[in-house]
Amino acid sequence: MRLGAARFVAGETLDDAIAALQRLNEQGLWANTTLLGEAVHDRATTQAVVGQYEQVLERIAAAELKANVALKLTHLGLELDEELAFENVKRLVERATELGTSIRIDMEQSAFVDATLSIYRRLREAGLDRVGTVLQAYLYRTPGDLDALLPLEPNLRLVKGAYLEPTAVAYPQKADVDALYGRLMERMLSGPGHTAIATHDETLIEHAIAYAQEHSVPRDRFEFQMLYGVRTQLQLDLARRGYKVLVATPYGPEWYPYLMRRLGERPANLLFFLRNALR
Numbered sequence: 358m359r360l361g362a363a364r365f366v367a368g369e370t371l372d373d374a375i376a377a378l379q380r381l382n383e384q385g386l387w388a389n390t391t392l393l394g395e396a397v398h399d400r401a402t403t404q405a406v407v408g409q410y411e412q413v414l415e416r417i418a419a420a421e422l423k424a425n426v427a428l429k430l431t432h433l434g435l436e437l438d439e440e441l442a443f444e445n446v447k448r449l450v451e452r453a454t455e456l457g458t459s460i461r462i463d464m465e466q467s468a469f470v471d472a473t474l475s476i477y478r479r480l481r482e483a484g485l486d487r488v489g490t491v492l493q494a495y496l497y498r499t500p501g502d503l504d505a506l507l508p509l510e511p512n513l514r515l516v517k518g519a520y521l522e523p524t525a526v527a528y529p530q531k532a533d534v535d536a537l538y539g540r541l542m543e544r545m546l547s548g549p550g551h552t553a554i555a556t557h558d559e560t561l562i563e564h565a566i567a568y569a570q571e572h573s574v575p576r577d578r579f580e581f582q583m584l585y586g587v588r589t590q591l592q593l594d595l596a597r598r599g600y601k602v603l604v605a606t607p608y609g610p611e612w613y614p615y616l617m618r619r620l621g622e623r624p625a626n627l628l629f630f631l632r633n634a635l636r
């Protein structure tokens with residue numbers, strides 16, 4: 358944590374996370390939380406993760422927080438057995454539904470996209486709608502995935518994409534990713550369902566606002582999402598302008614891969630990390 362993870366992570370315990378969510382709510386921001394962890398390869402650990410997420414949902418409901426949960430299917434056993442991951446996430450979506458909150462399924466490496474979208478579809482077909490997932494603008498396949506999902510009136514978070522992917526599946530140039538993000542965002546905003554515009558890119562954020570105004574997209578049909586510790590002033594400014602802003606606020610002892618992805622996104626973060634390491 359002293360190396361700099363505390364800038365991006367609420368802390369190592371659920372108490373830390375609940376306190377951070379409370380602070381965000383007091384500032385007029387919504388929040389989600391994630392128990393950090395991925396790539397679990399044994400059934401017993403996935404059961405323990407489900408148990409911890411049940412506690413998270415219960416604490417969110419008990420404190421009446423404006424918050425929900427985002428999780429990774431590999432944390433629930435996707436690499437071991439797709440059916441196990443489905444049953445685990447179904448249990449959590451059912452519990453979230455009982456408690457009046459919701460679950461978002463993060464998108465991981467490209468090898469997991471088919472399974473993730475198939476599990477999302479199965480949950481919706483089982484009549485569960487307090488669940489959303491994520492599309493990544495850097496993947497060539499994403500426009501087709503979006504078209505296939507739109508009839509479900511999906512709740513989708515749109516991101517640029519955080520993993521190192523081969524050029525066979527993803528645009529290598531940032532300019533191409535940004536351009537596709539803009540087009541996907543417009544398609545989502547003018548389609549049915551709910552759109553979470555998850556980016557810190559001010560050009561794209563202002564583009565979304567202008568597009569929504571021009572096309573009379575009601576404000577309750579979309580929201581902005583940013584990461585805990587990133588562009589905090591922009592988060593507050595958008596909330597003051599009357600937009601829903603949700604801050605993704607992870608916690609837990611397994612923060613290392615998450616911190617590495619955040620450092621990779623911006624060279625300046627690496628300097629920040631090195632300064633802390635030296636100190």
Ligand SMILES: Cc1cc2nc3c(=O)[nH]c(=O)nc-3n(C[C@H](O)[C@H](O)[C@H](O)COP(=O)(O)OP(=O)(O)OC[C@H]3O[C@@H](n4cnc5c(N)ncnc54)[C@H](O)[C@@H]3O)c2cc1C
Nearest residue numbers: 463464516517518519555556557558582583584605619622
């Ligand atoms: C709420 C949320 C959920 C996400 N969920 C997923 C997911 O499920 N799957 C997935 O693959 N990816 C996910 N991501 C990560 C995403 O794919 C990008 O890697 C990340 O958001 C950086 O891209 P950007 O859209 O902010 O644009 P960029 O063009 O990378 O950044 C725009 C500006 O934002 C600022 N900025 C961006 N990142 C950082 C940072 N780490 N530290 C400091 N400043 C920064 C900089 O000022 C930069 O100039 C998520 C991102 C958010 C915000």
